[in-house]
Amino acid sequence: MSASDSVPRVGVWLIGARGSVATTVVAGCAAMTAGLHPPTGLVTETPPFAGSGLPALSALVFGGHDTVDCPLPKRAEALAAGGVLPHGLPAAVSAELTAAEREIRPGGPLPGDTRTEEDLIAAFAADIRSFVRRGRLARAVVVNVASTEPAPTGEALPPSSLYAAAALRAGCPYVNFTPSTGLHHPALAGPAETSGLPHAGRDGKTGQTLLRSVLGPMFTQRALTVRAWSGTNLLGGGDGASLADPAAAAAKNAGKERVLADTLAGTPEGEVHIDDVPALGDWKTAWDHIAFDGFLGTRMILQTTWQGCDSALAAPLVLDLARLTARAHERGLSGPLGELGFYFKDPVGPGPSGLGEQYTELLGFARRLRAQPAEGGPGGGRSGTPAHGGGTGEQR
Numbered sequence: 001m002s003a004s005d006s007v008p009r010v011g012v013w014l015i016g017a018r019g020s021v022a023t024t025v026v027a028g029c030a031a032m033t034a035g036l037h038p039p040t041g042l043v044t045e046t047p048p049f050a051g052s053g054l055p056a057l058s059a060l061v062f063g064g065h066d067t068v069d070c071p072l073p074k075r076a077e078a079l080a081a082g083g084v085l086p087h088g089l090p091a092a093v094s095a096e097l098t099a100a101e102r103e104i105r106p107g108g109p110l111p112g113d114t115r116t117e118e119d120l121i122a123a124f125a126a127d128i129r130s131f132v133r134r135g136r137l138a139r140a141v142v143v144n145v146a147s148t149e150p151a152p153t154g155e156a157l158p159p160s161s162l163y164a165a166a167a168l169r170a171g172c173p174y175v176n177f178t179p180s181t182g183l184h185h186p187a188l189a190g191p192a193e194t195s196g197l198p199h200a201g202r203d204g205k206t207g208q209t210l211l212r213s214v215l216g217p218m219f220t221q222r223a224l225t226v227r228a229w230s231g232t233n234l235l236g237g238g239d240g241a242s243l244a245d246p247a248a249a250a251a252k253n254a255g256k257e258r259v260l261a262d263t264l265a266g267t268p269e270g271e272v273h274i275d276d277v278p279a280l281g282d283w284k285t286a287w288d289h290i291a292f293d294g295f296l297g298t299r300m301i302l303q304t305t306w307q308g309c310d311s312a313l314a315a316p317l318v319l320d321l322a323r324l325t326a327r328a329h330e331r332g333l334s335g336p337l338g339e340l341g342f343y344f345k346d347p348v349g350p351g352p353s354g355l356g357e358q359y360t361e362l363l364g365f366a367r368r369l370r371a372q373p374a375e376g377g378p379g380g381g382r383s384g385t386p387a388h389g390g391g392t393g394e395q396r
Contacts, residue, residue: 010055011140012322013128013172015163017064017104020084020237020282021145021177023075023097024311025318026062027085030096033058036089041316043342043362044323052369053330054323063103063131065124065163066146067110072101084282084311103131109159117157124166132170139329141322142167143175144182144201145314152181161185168195173325176201177318179346193335198328200321200337203345206313207306208233208272208286209259210355215290215302216263217354225293229260230270232287235310236280258346262353282311317343327369339365 014022031037039045044054070078076090076097090097105127108120115123132140144160152158157165160180167174168191176182176199183192183199192199205213208231219226261267270289286306294300321343328337338349342358352358 007056007059008138009059009061009135010322010326011061011063011131011135011137013131013140013142013167014062014064014318015107015142015144015160016066016146017062017100018066018068018070018072018075019145019147020075020079020311021314021318022064022066023072023079024084024315025145026072026097026100027076027079027089027093028315029057029060029062029319030093031086031089034093036092037086039316041312042319043316044320048363049366052327052366054327054369057319057323060319060322061103061135061137062100063105063135064100065105065107065127067107072104073097079282079311082281084309103135107159107163109162117162120162121165121169124163125169128166128170128172132172139172139326140170141173141175141325141329142170143177143318143322144180145177145318146180148178149180152185155187157185157187161188164188165191168192168197171195171197173197173329174199174201175318175321175325177204177314177321179203183348196334198325198333198335198337199348200325200340201344201346201348204314204317205343205345206310206317207284207308208288209345211286211288211304211306212259213263213353213355213358215304216260217356219290219292220264226264226268226290227293227299228269228289228291230289231272233272233274233284234277234280234286235274235284236276236278237282237310259353282309284308284310324365324369331369337365 012025014025016022028037032039032042039057043049073090073094076085079085080087080090107124109115128140128142131137142163144163146160149158149160152161158181160176160178160182164174164176164182165188168188174183174197179202182201184202257267257272284307288304290302292300292302321340324340325337336349338347338351339361341347341349341351342355342362351361
């Protein structure tokens, strides 16, 4: 057995596996592993995380579900043509893209799909378990990076919750990088609690809300009164199209509003508008207009403009979360991983909303992952309690 064969491999099962974010994740991981690009944006590659026992980037194996059929290498070529991926990268990592493409399975429900919710959950869970067995993986983490769906209005499980239920049934930790329902559906509260699995989410904090989580505490700490905070998002691509649905946009905006409410101890006037601009492709512009009062009631304005590539902002966070959650699973932690709130607009579990405080909690989590678990002992901390078992067998 070679040295590389002796390193336990960890699966990353992506929901929305042929989308822009997922494609950037796979191509980016391959590029960093090959030494073609530095790990810019990967918090888990910074010194505080050395020795935390995280799986190496070279140990990650990718697969997933998707309802579209554009092969991953073709998707990568389109992203390179749009300036999302570096020119020539799809060709340089074509073997890795092809390997991940072989592990993508049809998602659902598809138009005209007659399968019941149980049929779909069972099929998705079987795909994940087969991925783990076929790759001889130590474990796998399921990460939802699909387009935002509207909040459910009835008792039926939306697609994101079907995939989340399948992750639990397959014995895999779950990360919801989207605003979609996922494990937040009431029907999944019990299974999530009894599964003995760690989970994290919801809605990755990549741009406008990242800035809000820094500026909100700044106003509070300087005792400046924010009167109004309005914003506009212009974005294209799949997310822009899905967020053109007012119900999906409302789900997206809920996390943005929560950050302001938590960091300002109240919700100022104003709202966020999301506009679909297809010509922007995978790029987005976020503008904020903040009206605040200073000393002696002096009225002032702060305006910010954030222009970025959504997939390039999201991909390193997805890799961070997959590695941290996989290590938490290895350590036997279970339940909501509140210390990962650093990465989310609407985090699960209790915790601060300011980025600085969230980063402090994340560093504490990294230190906790270094420790060897005591046999049957307590895990400490308010989230991610140890659980016995935690293998990749089916949970019932």
